[in-house]
Amino acid sequence: MRITVNDVLRFLLELFALFSLGFWGYFAWPFPWPAVLFMIGTPLFAAVVWGLFRSPKAILPLDPVGRAIVEIFVMGAATVAWFMLGYPIVGAVFGVLAVASGVINGRSELAREAAKK
Secondary structure (H helix, E strand, C coil), X not given: CCCCHHHHHHHXXXXXXXXXHHHHHHHCCCCCHHHHHHHHHHHHHHHHHHHHHHCCCCCCCCCHHHHHHHHHHHHXXXXXXXXXXXXXXXXXHHHHHHHHHHHHHHHHHHHHHHHHC
């Protein structure tokens, strides 16, 4: 399997999404306990959902629509987090990159699945 530029971009976007959710958890809640719990729990929950349903080696593989829903949920939550924290430019740039990368990846996944049939 070949690694493309979009694969690298998607990996960086996934890492940034997890960072974004942790950042949101820390600054959106009062310190110490709600903030620490959300700072750890939110990215952990997103990583578990991604690993179960969306990753290339998903434990519970989904159809293309299900994979898209999981991706929209995780990337959308990270985008909304930046808007909630008062950084709309970061949220908008991240959202546009995530959508563009997701569309490119979705089309290539559909093409690979069609070629298998």
